[in-house]
Amino acid sequence: MLKPLSNRRWFWIALLIALAAALAFYGSTFATRAYLDQAATRGKTTLRLAVAALQGQLNRFEPLPSLIADNDDIKELLAAPNDPGLRDRGNAYLRQINTLLQSSDIYVIAPDGETIIASNFDRPVSFVGENFSYRPYFQDAIKGKRGRFFALGTTSLKRGYYFSAPVHVGGAIRGVVVFKVEVDAIEASWLGGDDEIIVTDPEGIIFMAERPEWLYASLLPLTPERRARTAASRRYANATLRELPVARGNFENRLSLMTVNFERQSSEYLVLSEVMPDAGWTINVLLDTRSARTQALTTVAAALLTLGLAALGGFVLLQRRARLAERMEMQRFAREELERRVEERTHDLALVNTRLETEVAERRTTERQLRQTQADLIQAGKLAALGQMSAALSHEFNQPLAAVKTYADNAAVLIERDRAAEARDNVVRISSLADRMASISRHLRNFARKPNEKLGAVDLAEVVRDTQEIVAWRLKAANATLLVDLGRTPLAVKAGSVRLQQVLVNIITNAADAVEGLPDRRIELQARRRAGKVLITVRDHGSGVADAIAERIFDPFFSTKGVGKGLGLGLSISYNIIKDFGGSLGVLNHPEGGALFTIELEAMRNTVREAAE
Incomplete structure (x- = not known):
């Protein structure tokens, strides 16, 4: 529940409002004065530079008409102005x-x-x-004086400043030399600055300006x-003169302000001026006051915000002190x-302790029973693993045993036919298969735990060749064809030779089952090296794998074959073997x-093949 504000707090709130109002009024005036003074200081520098640039440009060309007037060719021409040869020579000289x-x-x-020679004699204009009389x-x-005048050319329609000097021939004035300087280059140097620079004539008409739309507009009533x-x-030929819509003002009777209302836009400028008596010009630097007023407003806003934050901080501090006192009172009561409740609960805790002792004894009994159950589960898990391993051994020995039986039958037939050499070869193959069955038994035994066999570089071509020997009888039974493409470069992978061979046997045997009885009974085995890996693919042309x-x-014991045709362990064993190699099977x-x-297996250097070479 909110408490009503005290009289003291109302006093501080009223004082804060008064301070904010005073800061807004006087601070705004002070900040505006400061920023306008900064702008005026910057504008004075700009004004001095502009005046110096204009004065330097004019002083550069002022003595030149007198020098040209002293030229003998010019004096000779004015003595005989109708001489064509003198005119041609004079035109060439001036150009x-x-x-x-x-x-x-x-x-x-x-x-x-009348103009008799000019530097532009051969130009269209x-x-x-x-006649410029x-x-x-x-x-x-x-009249014998040096002339200076700025105007818009009546012939060229270009603005320029004119210097003139009389030509004395035989003690008499026989003509005038005029030198015109365009002001466009000076005006172009002002572009891109932060301030506006304009030049006005004695009548207040703008003769030079950064904005073309201000030219020939008057700052004074026409x-x-x-x-x-x-x-x-x-002076301005056929240019249309007009009044620039301006309103004059000042700031604190110190700074001159001018508001220009042009093309539906109103802009206020701080005006700094300097007169160039010799040229008859007034140089004006116009500084837009928006920046200064915006900075002043920002400064006042920042000051008000600081005051508000300080007041808020003080209010928060007072509130915290009040809340602290209230909290201390509440803590005393609590x-x-x-203490009263502790006395009540002490008696209750004594009863609870008695109950807890009983529950602890019951939990100890339960924990002993849980440990016994866990031991039984571990033993059952071991027996299940042993059963799975026995099934795996039976499944993995079926294929080599079938091959052994085939070779034994063939050997008996060959002996009856007195083909001892071929029978001996079958016996050798039976011995090799027996050794391989022993190796398979050892590796399938390691399947139940982490194998101790170290992985190394295995020649993939040798593994595939041994695999073809084992699955030859199955391919023949299914009337299937195994197409092997290991590429041109010998490949070696990080694996175990016998276990990798067992994986390929399982996959190729499954492929033979898939294509048996179909028109297309091709099985394609391909291997390629790719980015530090060796990719081995086995493709059949059967019905594929259903999405379900x-x-x-x-998964172990999952099979799509009929009863008695498989235990569903081949692919599960193969998957774990490849995973043990650090590869993947999909x-x-x-x-x-x-x-x-x-x-996909890690590629290795074929050290076996290199040693043979």
Whole structure:
């Protein structure tokens, strides 16, 4: 149940709200002032660099018109302006100088304002023949002064800054040399910066800007007087002048602000300006205030969050102290109640101890009976294993015994026919099979425990050859054909020779059973080396393995044969032998029919074959 807040807590809550309000109001103003001052400092640096760049560019070209005016060829031309040869030579000279200095245009104007030679004389847009008497730079130079003027070219329609100087011939002014420098390169150097840089003329019209849409827009109202002065000099040729929608303001009467409402977008800028009296320009650096105001807002939000966290921490601390006092009171009450209950339970425990002693005696008797039962189960397990091993021995000896009987019968027939050499060969084979049966007996005995035989490199070709001898009688009885393909490279696997042979005998015998009586009685044995392993496959062309028995085919005593035709131990023994070799044995149905048994064993170096070679 929540307790009502005390008067003291209400006081602290009210104080916290007052602090937050004061922090939001005064902190916002202070943070905004700090970040705007930082922006202004950065903007002043940008402004100084922009002014220095513009001033340096202008100072670079300012003395050049006077130097060209002192050229003898120019003076000779102005003395005889209609001489074609002098004009051609003058045009070539101005083009050479223009290319060398990488300026925009250089041209010479006669006293009547007509251009007689120009560096662009051979271009589609040429100044030759144009009259520029209306330009202030011509009017100043024809009076004997150096002229400076920036404007949009009426012929080239390119912005540029014009320098002019009079040409004195025989003590009289006989013409004017004009040098034009384009401002596009300077303007392009501003692109990509964080701040906006614009240049305005004395009428407040933007002459240079990073944004093309701001060009020829005025920051000041375009009064009739301003329009008339601009039109008289044709400063902007046929460009359309308009007013840029701006609203002036300030921050704390220290920083100048300007809001531009352009194309449905409103942007506030911090404005820093510097006048270039010689050029007649005003350089303005506009810094977007969104970053400063966002930083200020973030700072205030962080301060409010810190204050809130501090207040929350204090509130949590007070709550913990109150809860601690309440918990201590509850613990005192609980301790008293516990002491009372301990006294009650002590009596009950005495009765329980008596019952426990009786139960312990009964459990000891039960444990003795359990140990006796476990011993009986172990003995029964041993007897079951012994029975399985006896069945395995009977199953595994059937195949060699059948081969022995066949060879013995053949030997008797051969002796009757006086073919002693062939009979001797059968006797030798019977002896070999007897040795092999002894070896099989030894390995099947080890099947019930971990074999002591060490695994090593086994020549797969020899194992397959011995296997063919054992299963020859079964293949003949089933009229089946065993096709062996061991590849071109001799293969050796990590295994035991006799046990691996026994696995192949079991699998091939099962395959012979599967194809007996069918039209296609081929059995295909193939071996290939693959990525450090040897893959042995045995495929028959029988009916395959049914899905219902695929998971049980390697279980002991599981067989699909009729009664008396098998114990169902062959594949189980084979599976455990391959597992003991560290390999795997699996079966699946071949896509073209029949069962496909796959044995995967670790590949080894064929040391036996190498020693023979």
